[in-house]
Amino acid sequence: MPRIVDHEQRRRGIAKVVSGLVLKGGAEAVTIRAVAEECGYSTAIVCHYFRSKHEMLAYTQRMAWQRGLSRIRKASREGKDLLTCLDFALPTTSQRWQDWHCLFAFWGQTPDIKGIETEWRESSTTSYDLFIDLIAAAQGRGEFDPAEDPKEVATEVQAAINGIATLAAIQRPDWPASRQREMLRRQLVRLGYRPKSQTV
């Protein structure tokens, strides 16, 4: 296996451990030592992959939101409708719930960390760009009001998804997947979504 792939796989493996530590003890449970112990590595090996605790957390939350966006892109390539695609951003599974939890922990880090505002921004602008594409594609399929500006709608969709996710994250038992999805559907309809296959 090429070295570079191995390096990235190791980082992903470490990120998985970091995400578990955040869930079990908040961001403060993430220390080079705790991660090393959990991975069965020496601290020197962990430091080979990540120079700091912050770098580990930043990488881990990046994995978290990229996981959602990758799944959305895949659904889009498969020709799924807008709601089905966006549904993958919501905390509807244990994994996605953990991902969102990790995001909140990362947003709650101090803005004084060098570069953290750039990292915060990146998760937001990356999903914004993807959502613009999805809305435009939905308009192209006659599935969304063509009079709406995809950029404006994309921001609304981001706010809707984040809003649902915050409610679901802190009141998990009240927000089964079906309720999250239904709330997203209603908001998409308000914004101009006109799915062909069902009554809205």
Add this chain to the structure above:
Amino acid sequence: MPRIVDHEQRRRGIAKVVSGLVLKGGAEAVTIRAVAEECGYSTAIVCHYFRSKHEMLAYTQRMAWQRGLSRIRKASREGKDLLTCLDFALPTTSQRWQDWHCLFAFWGQTPDIKGIETEWRESSTTSYDLFIDLIAAAQGRGEFDPAEDPKEVATEVQAAINGIATLAAIQRPDWPASRQREMLRRQLVRLGYRPKSQTV
């Protein structure tokens, strides 16, 4: 001054320090020792007011969301319209931005802490109940579509405010107060808001 008031005032003072520590170093910067140093108290005195770090954080985030809700209640008593009231929930000032930051840090704590899910839930249900009252009052003033169910609308309003707050919190320069307010206004109009005093 009665002892009980003094006790509560001390707790508030400590919460203010805790909130500052979260902003400067994330939730992990909050230790009994760091709080004591910052307050100029002994750790024994801090422990007299809060039995644990978690209790300090829980109290601090409670102050944060209660601050917003108090301001909303005051605006409502003064007869302000729905949008003006709800506007106080958004991170439109440095204080409110810090409050929201504190909430994210608290939501990113581990769900394994005893009682934390009850505390997460409480912030959400308290604002939910207040929002129901605000919608019903707005309907009474002919300021909101009477056909809408205030309970359903209240959940939508919570999601809208949280959604806007997440975007503003991680991309603060892009979200001046006016943009947050305008986004909230548009969503309220979609939900049935019909302000009398202006064109929507």
